[in-house]
Structures are given as structure tokens and as C-alpha cells.
Amino acid sequence: MIYFIRDATSGLLEKVRKDILQNTMELVRLFKEREELSRIIASVKEKENFEIRDRRREEIVLNKLGNLSPRQRSILNMIFEFSISCQDKVDETLEVYLSERCLQLSGENSILEYVAGLLSSRPGSEIYSSRELDSAFVLGAVRNGAHIINDSCDSPDLRIGHSRDKEIYHISLDDSGTMSLNPVILQVNFSFTRVQVD
Ligand SMILES: C=C(O[C@@H]1C=C(C(=O)O)C=C[C@H]1O)C(=O)O
Structure with a gap:
């Protein structure tokens, strides 16, 4: 060529x-x-x-x-x-253990954003958002190999939001400096490639 x-x-x-x-x-x-x-x-x-x-x-x-x-x-x-x-086969004991654990982290906002970026990314996963993302979140996501897309996603596998609504969001960050993780995202079998950040 x-x-x-x-x-x-x-x-x-x-x-x-x-x-x-x-x-x-x-x-x-x-x-x-x-x-x-x-x-x-x-x-x-x-x-x-x-x-x-x-x-x-x-x-x-x-x-x-x-x-x-x-x-x-x-x-x-x-x-x-x-x-x-x-x-690889999934370790079933680990699977049960992880699916029962609900997790909350509290701390400074940009650190939580960074951790949310790390947790919501995999090499090659897609992070969609129509708004400007927090730079700490982007740093965490890109470090883990995610690709950022300035658009919204119709059918995401994982949703992140800035509210306490744990029904909708797998990861939610609220104004009081708390991040909640839906235990489903810790499951060994939970695979995702499309992430929507609201
Ligand atoms: C494919 C294998 O399994 C794994 C994957 C490898 C690969 O992708 O090349 C090499 C070694 C192993 O860690 C293998 O053992 O050959």
C-alpha cells in the first residue's frame, strides 16, 4: 500500500x-x-x-x-x-457473593466521578453522553480503555445518573457526595459495552 x-x-x-x-x-x-x-x-x-x-x-x-x-x-x-x-468459566461462589453486596462510597465529588469512570468502563466499551462529562470521570473512563461518544444511547447496558434514583441507575452520584452501586454491576457475568451517562 x-x-x-x-x-x-x-x-x-x-x-x-x-x-x-x-x-x-x-x-x-x-x-x-x-x-x-x-x-x-x-x-x-x-x-x-x-x-x-x-x-x-x-x-x-x-x-x-x-x-x-x-x-x-x-x-x-x-x-x-x-x-x-x-x-474461562465463571466462578459461581464469587458470583453469588458479589451479587449480594450493595456498595456506597462517600467522598469528594471529583474523586467519586473518577471512581465512577473507572467502574463504568472496560477496554473498548462506549460511554455516551449528550452533555459535557466531568473531566475526572473522563480520565477514569479513558484510563480503563473506554471510548467517549458525544451522543445519547437508546439501549444502554449500564446507566449512570446524578440522582438518588437507584431504580434507573446502576451507578448514581448525589449532591451530598455519595455514590451508590447497584450490586448487579459487580456480578462476574454482568457484561456491558454501552454506557449512558445522564
Ligand atoms: C490460547 C491459549 O490460551 C491463553 C491465550 C493465549 C493467546 O491468546 O495466544 C496464550 C496463552 C494463554 O494464556 C493457549 O494456551 O494457547
Whole structure:
């Protein structure tokens, strides 16, 4: 792929976008294939009584890949965790324990915002809001790998609000400096990718 930026015309953007879309489609196909492969590996490991997480194997993979920049390495780490999560079974004792615990935190507002950002994010999750988000919240969310989207979401998996209404919100922050967590978000199985901040 060779692009001559100095001769850039509007056609160039279109061409590179076509190529990057092709790249995205290949990545998605490969993710799906990886899910399948990981499940096969999981069943072999279960039969042989092997651990799911295998650092020795990861080191062999890393050696094969040569030098990676820190950004590339962090993506690879996410890919490792992706295949591990396709293999892992949920610990049921932990699941019951976590689902029974309701949690309240109190403290200074921007610290609570930061913690709410951390708790409501996963690598690659989407945080929607039509209003300007608190900068401490954004810092926590982005540190955990979330993507911020300046729009609202019609069907979020998780909702955050600045009110005491715990019926609607999974995480609520009120004016008196208290953050309440609905225990559902602590459940091991509770997965979310779309978060709405009201
Ligand atoms: C896929 C495996 O399981 C895990 C995931 C790995 C990967 O994504 O490459 C490597 C080692 C393990 O931590 C494996 O053991 O081969």
C-alpha cells in the first residue's frame, strides 16, 4: 500500500478509508475465528486439566512477534485476555457473593466521578453522553480503555445518573457526595459495552 500524501486530493481519503474498512473487516473475521479456536483450546485444556492462563505460551507468542511498540503490546494483551475470557468459566461462589453486596462510597465529588469512570468502563466499551462529562470521570473512563461518544444511547447496558434514583441507575452520584452501586454491576457475568451517562 503506497499513498502519496503530497498529492492529496479528496479521492485519497476515500481510497484510504476503503482500505481501513477492509482492514476492520479482516480484524472482525479474525476475532470471530479466534473465539472458535479459543473454545477448542479450552476443551482440550479441560480434558488435560491444564490451566487456562498460560504465561509460558504467551511468551512464545510474544517472541514470535518481535519488537512491538507499547501501544501494539497493549492491544496484544487485550487479545490474550479476549481468548482467555472465551475459555474461562465463571466462578459461581464469587458470583453469588458479589451479587449480594450493595456498595456506597462517600467522598469528594471529583474523586467519586473518577471512581465512577473507572467502574463504568472496560477496554473498548462506549460511554455516551449528550452533555459535557466531568473531566475526572473522563480520565477514569479513558484510563480503563473506554471510548467517549458525544451522543445519547437508546439501549444502554449500564446507566449512570446524578440522582438518588437507584431504580434507573446502576451507578448514581448525589449532591451530598455519595455514590451508590447497584450490586448487579459487580456480578462476574454482568457484561456491558454501552454506557449512558445522564
Ligand atoms: C490460547 C491459549 O490460551 C491463553 C491465550 C493465549 C493467546 O491468546 O495466544 C496464550 C496463552 C494463554 O494464556 C493457549 O494456551 O494457547
